[in-house]
Amino acid sequence: MSIKNQSFKVNVNTEIGRLRKLLIHSPDSGLGKVVPSKAQDWLFEDIVHLDTIRKDEYDYYIKLLMYFLDPDKIKGKLAEIDSETADRNFFKPDHKDFHNSLAVIEIQNLLADILEDASIRKKLSAAVCAIEGCTYKRQLQMVETEPKELAKIFISGTLEDDVMIFAPIPNLIFTRDVGITINNHILLNKPAKKARSRETLLMRYIFFNHPIFKEYAENILEIPDPAQHFLRPGEEEEQRTTLEGGDVMMVSPDHVLIGCSERTSAYGASEAIKLLFENNVVNKVTVVRIPNKRDFMHIDTVFTQVKRNMWVLLSSISKTQTANPDEPINFLVKQDHKEVTEIHQFTKHKVQEPKIFESIEALLDDISQNDLKSTEPTQFIYSGNGNFPYDSREQWTDSCNLLAIKEGVVLGYDRNDKTVEAFKTNGFNVIKVKDLINGLEDGSINTVTITDTLVLMPSAELSRARGGFHCMSLPLLRDDL
Numbered sequence: 083m084s085i086k087n088q089s090f091k092v093n094v095n096t097e098i099g100r101l102r103k104l105l106i107h108s109p110d111s112g113l114g115k116v117v118p119s120k121a122q123d124w125l126f127e128d129i130v131h132l133d134t135i136r137k138d139e140y141d142y143y144i145k146l147l148m149y150f151l152d153p154d155k156i157k158g159k160l161a162e163i164d165s166e167t168a169d170r171n172f173f174k175p176d177h178k179d180f181h182n183s184l185a186v187i188e189i190q191n192l193l194a195d196i197l198e199d200a201s202i203r204k205k206l207s208a209a210v211c212a213i214e215g216c217t218y219k220r221q222l223q224m225v226e227t228e229p230k231e232l233a234k235i236f237i238s239g240t241l242e243d244d245v246m247i248f249a250p251i252p253n254l255i256f257t258r259d260v261g262i263t264i265n266n267h268i269l270l271n272k273p274a275k276k277a278r279s280r281e282t283l284l285m286r287y288i289f290f291n292h293p294i295f296k297e298y299a300e301n302i303l304e305i306p307d308p309a310q311h312f313l314r315p316g317e318e319e320e321q322r323t324t325l326e327g328g329d330v331m332m333v334s335p336d337h338v339l340i341g342c343s344e345r346t347s348a349y350g351a352s353e354a355i356k357l358l359f360e361n362n363v364v365n366k367v368t369v370v371r372i373p374n375k376r377d378f379m380h381i382d383t384v385f386t387q388v389k390r391n392m393w394v395l396l397s398s399i400s401k402t403q404t405a406n407p408d409e410p411i412n413f414l415v416k417q418d419h420k421e422v423t424e425i426h427q428f429t430k431h432k433v434q435e436p437k438i439f440e441s442i443e444a445l446l447d448d449i450s451q452n453d454l455k456s457t458e459p460t461q462f463i464y465s466g467n468g469n470f471p472y473d474s475r476e477q478w479t480d481s482c483n484l485l486a487i488k489e490g491v492v493l494g495y496d497r498n499d500k501t502v503e504a505f506k507t508n509g510f511n512v513i514k515v516k517d518l519i520n521g522l523e524d525g526s527i528n529t530v531t532i533t534d535t536l537v538l539m540p541s542a543e544l545s546r547a548r549g550g551f552h553c554m555s556l557p558l559l560r561d562d563l
C-alpha cells in the first residue's frame with residue numbers, strides 16, 4: 083500500500099504542541115556503507131553498525147511514535163511485531179508488512195510514490211545523475227527501474243546487487259534539516275554541505291509532487307540566491323546563501339527563530355526572513371547567531387524546548403556565562419564576533435530597528451512568558467548540569483537536542499547522565515523507552531495522562547551520526563498549545 087490519493091492538514095505553530103504527524107527516514111543501507119576515510123565528508127563522526135542502529139535503537143523510536151501518533155498500528159500487536167518470524171518487516175519501508183503509517187511517514191515511500199509517474203522518474207533521474215556525475219546510459223537505466231527500487235537507489239546510492247554507483251546520503255535520517263513546517267507553510271532548506279544536496283533535491287520533488295502536499299503547493303517556500311550572490315567574491319560559507327532546518331524553530335504561532343551557524347549563513351537567514359514576511363507567514367523572526375563550529379552546527383544542537391516554561395540548553399552559549407572579567411587574558415585576546423551569541427529580533431513592520439536580546443535566556447524567557455503566556459517562572463536545564471567538562475561532552479552527544487512528542491514529554495539519548503540528573507532535580511520522571519513501551523502496551527501507562535517525562539533512548543550507534551531526536555523529526559502537524 084502506498085500513500086497516493088490522500089491529502090491532509092499541515093500545520094505546526096509551536097515546538098511542543100502534541101505531535102500528530104511527522105516525516106522520518108529509517109536508517110537505510112547507505113549508513114552501512116560509510117567508510118572511515120569518508121565519514122567526515124559525509125558528516126558522520128564515525129562508522130555505525132547498521133543492524134544495531136536499526137534493531138536496538140531506531141526501531142524503538144518508531145514504536146514509541148506509533149503509540150502516540152498511530153496507536154491502532156501497534157497496540158495489542160507488539161509481541162507479533164517483535165517476534166522473530168516477523169523479521170522486523172514492520173520497520174522495512176519496502177516490505178509488504180511495513181506499517182505504512184499516515185502519521186509516522188517514511189520519506190522513502192513518498193519518493194517511491196512520486197516515481198510511479200514516468201515524467202518525474204525521467205526528470206529526477208536526470209537531476210540525480212547530473213549532481214552525481216553518472217553516465218547517460220546509467221540515467222536511461224534508472225528511468226526504466228521499478229519505482230520502489232529506484233527510491234532505494236536514489237537514497238542509498240546502491241543497486242540491488244549491492245554495487246555502489248554513488249555516495250549514500252546517510253544524513254537523510256535527520257529529516258528536520260531538509261525542510262521546516264511554519265504554520266501551514268513549508269520552508270525548504272538550502273544546504274551548506276555538499277553531502278546533503280541530494281537530500282534537498284529529492285525532498286523538493288516530494289513536496290511539490292506528492293498528492294499529500296497537493297493543497298500546499300502555494301505554501302512551499304524556497305530560498306533563492308539573490309542576484310548579488312553571483313558577484314560576491316570567494317566561495318566561503320559566509321558568502322553563500324544557506325539555511326538548514328535544524329536552524330529554524332517555530333516557537334509560537336507568530337514567531338520563528340532562525341540560527342546563524344556553521345550551516346545557516348547570515349544571507350540565508352536574511353532571505354528566509356524576507357520570504358516569511360512577504361508571504362505573511364509570521365510577523366516576528368529572531369536571528370540567534372551562535373559560535374560557528376562543528377560541535378554546534380545548528381541552533382537545535384544547543385537548545386530545544388521542553389515545556390512552555392522549560393528549555394534545555396548549553397550554558398556556554400549564554401552571554402551571562404562569559405569569562406571572569408578580572409582575567410588579564412580578556413585584555414590580551416579579543417573575542418571574534420563569530421565566537422559569541424548575538425540575538426536580533428525583527429518584526430515585519432520594523433525590520434530596520436531590530437530588538438537586541440542580551441542573552442539566550444532572556445530571549446527564551448520572553449518567548450515563554452510573552453508569546454506562550456506561561457503562568458509559571460521559566461526554567462532552564464543546562465547540558466551536563468552546567469558543569470565542565472560534562473556540559474560540552476553531553477552537548478556533543480545531543481543532550482540539548484530533544485524532541486517533544488507532547489508538552490513536557492521529551493525524547494533524548496540515554497548516555498547524557500548529568501543532564502538526566504538535572505531533569506530529575508527539576509521534577510521530571512525519567513523512563514527507559516523499553517519500559518515505556520511495555521507500559522503503553524499493557525495499559526499501565528497512557529499517552530494522554532503522561533506528563534513531565536524524559537524518555538531515554540538507546541544511543542550508542544545513533545549518536546555517532548551527530549544528531550538527536552529533534553534532528554530526526556520533521557513535524558508536519560502538531561496540536562495548538
Ligand SMILES: NC(=O)NCCC[C@H](N)C(=O)O
Nearest residue numbers: 125256328380547548549553
Ligand atoms: N538538526 C541537526 O542538528 N541535525 C543533525 C545533523 C547531523 C548530520 N550528521 C550533519 O552533520 O549534517
